[in-house]
Amino acid sequence: MSSVGVGATDLKAYLLLLREQLAPQRRRFLLLAALLLAEILLQVSQPQFLRYFVNGALNRAAEGTLLVLGGCYLATALAGQTAAVAAQHCGVSVAWNSGDRLRARLVDQCLRLDADYHRRHPPGELLDRIDGDVTKLAGVLSRTVLDVVGQLLLMICVLAALCVLDWRLGLLYVPLWGASLPLLTRGFGRSMPELEAGRQAGTGLLGWLEERLSATEDIRANGAVPHVLRDLGDRLTAYTATAARAARAAVRWPMSVQALSQLSFVLALSLGTWLHQRRELSTGDVLAALSYVTVLRQPLSRITQQLGEFEEAVVSLRRVRRMLARRPGLADGTAELGAGALPVEFDHVTFAYPGGGNVLSDVSFLLPPGRQLGVVGRTGCGKSTLIRLLFRFHDPDKGAVRLAGHDTRTLRLTSLRGRVALVTQEVHILSGTLRDNLTLFDPSVDDRRVLRALDEVGLTPWYETLPEGLDTPLGGAGTGLSAGQAQLVALVRAWVRDPGLVLLDEFSSRLDPHSEQLLHSALRRFLSGRTAVIVAHRLQTLREVDQVLVLGESGPLEYGPREDLMAHPESELGRLLRAGEVIW
The missing domain is CATH 3.40.50.300 (P-loop containing nucleotide triphosphate hydrolases)
Known part of the structure; x- marks a missing residue:
């Protein structure tokens, strides 16, 4: 697969993986969509209450009316934050569930692949695929599509609200924000080669570290520590240069979008002030317009962030797909071995x-x-x-x-x-109990059979010294x-x-x-x-x-x-x- 840009193959693979991972938790995903929609509607309604409150205060409206408007403003703000927190919680839950299923799939694939594959790919590299790449994919799988669609909907709602306030505000912003979309799509995907090179450099470094750390005793015993540190310094220098190129490429077009966002606020403030001086907009209307412009800056920022994360996720998606597409070198047969000794x-x-x-x-x-x-x-x-x-x-x-x-x-x-x-x-x-290590986590093996085997091997005297018998932990912080x-x-x-x-x-x-x-x-x-x-x-x-x-x-x-x-x-x-x- 080409490493240049995000192609139709990438999008098709992403949508296929999205469907596979989210289908088992469809209800939770629909709840997430509902929460994001509620958050958007509350964001759009909040400046209206601010507008009516300010205009009412300046026009000496009844105190009860102002209290109601202020209460509505605070209620929408609180409800919006609640919806945002609930959506964040739901999104994280969807991401973790999706990530866990994908990790399990990759681990299963690793255990099926033949010895030649594992010889060419050290454990550190495989761990980066299973954990690093899946972590980047999980969040994108759970929220990116909803977030991008939601933020586009928020932009449409805010632009409509600006047109309702004054047609000239709409006339100013519709072409301005319409121009931002081509800017987003034009820059999207251009940093992919650098991002992919950065991820590959990180994976290579992890594989090198895993190999050296597993040989710690030999390295120290043979006085090779200075050589390892020099080699590490050279590798870190090369990795930093590659990662820096990837970082510069990743922020180049988001900075352009943010500059456009800052310009929009200046234009809104200038136009609002001019219309207020001509008494064509009230103070509340101007504050509402500035609030909408502030809100309008969020969609571009979120879309920019999401598209940047999507670029990184596509790199991870390509690496995961290559691993899942790998077929074991040994084809499985159909014949079964019978009981008894085998010739x-x-x-x-x-x-x-x-x-x-x-x-x-x-x-x-x-x-x-x-x-x-x-x-x-x-x-x-x-x-x-x-x-x-x-x-x-x-x-x-x-x-x-x-x-x-x-x-x-x-x-x-x-x-x-x-x-x-x-x-x-x-x-x-392995990290686990003695029983786990003897049965390799097979619950069907009876304890009496395990104890009989320990006795046959002559380990019963040692076993009787263990504090918790078959439940004694081994490996890691357990008994050595x-x-x-x-x-x-x-x-x-x-x-x-x-x-x-x-x-x-x-x-x-x-x-x-x-x-x-x-x-x-x-x-x-x-x-x-x-x-x-x-x-x-x-x-x-x-x-x-x-x-x-x-x-x-x-x-x-x-x-x-x-x-x-x-x-x-x-x-x-x-x-x-x-x-x-x-x-x-």
Whole structure:
């Protein structure tokens, strides 16, 4: 989509999104429209009461009449403010509800997109889309159309009231304010390229900050703090220059409209004074005319502000639409996996990451159900990639990966990932209770099943020290976990799901000897009757498997029963053990 101006495509996309977001809260939106209309009518009627009051006071009207007129003036002022506050409250409510639905939609899209997309877009950038762009869109979705229409209606009503006061006032202002509309439309959209560049620069900065802050320990440990600060200074300088260009472009045409508004007040004051001196307008009429001109300045200011916000919202809308239009690289299938242990087959599988050479080349093996496979090899030979293909983070470039006879590309992703458990060395403890972290917020998992899994893994003594049991908060300001405890928690997560295939990717690399002993003791019980593929760097882990696959840089080097390979003096596995590639 072009970044120049606001086109018909932008307006069509905006109206479509407006309809989608506001349809569920149609009543609240109609209430907002009614409140804005009431606010406009009260603004138009207020100067009339001022006019009659001043004229009555100068003409020595009855005190009771003046009190009534003054009361009406105060009542309309109070009612107008009440309507304005109620409209603001209703508008904020509509905006938040619309924004929350759109955020949920974007988060759902993020969770569906494939690993390649997340590799190219860091979390900081995605957060800016989900929060920053949606925040800008939400207010515009709730009020912009109503505000612009309402302010145009207010302008028409005020111009009509000026014509009623004196036709010459109308003759002066109708062409003057008519000329302001082309000025608005002519300037509208011209700052879009600068605004879009500014938003993109801000998103890039957030992504950079997120990456550096997540690596705080490494940066400090390696003395890279001065370099990071220098890099930040350079980026902030570039960002400030881009943001300044966007800010200058955004205020250029609103300032022209405001200058026209100031000129209108001077002309109203001059014409009103001249007509008053000729005794063709009373003092009350002049005050009413000046009040109307003051009111008339508001529509232009509000329309200018709303159109400026709409320009920024269009930039956010384009970014949100690009994200929503992104289709996952992995097409969902229709086949379902049944219960029980799952057989695994790699059929001449070749895979390469974008822009690189083959990581796996012509890998073939068949793992019967209920058997365990250990995958070993030097760093970079594709061990973790093999695991990622089984969990379908990626699809093979050639060949096929099959589970229970089904090509993984034909399986429903929810079925595959519901029957396959993945445990890696990187365990994420989420802000929530222990129960939430073990069940991953699935309320259907029974507490007895969770407690049984904790006991099987050997975490019952630790669990009994927790102050609130399964309701103990973890993550954030909650209870912290050691690396070993976190790894065992990850195993409990897999246990409560009762998977047919277990994928373990260097899961014991961060454990102390005691925790590792607990883990392997639990692992024997957990893997009984289940198929497993285990990336192993330790001989202790290899003792848990039946089969071993040795990978090299050019592809698979050997595959066979563990005991046979270890006993064979010329096997590749024996060579790795002697070279220390697999730790004793």
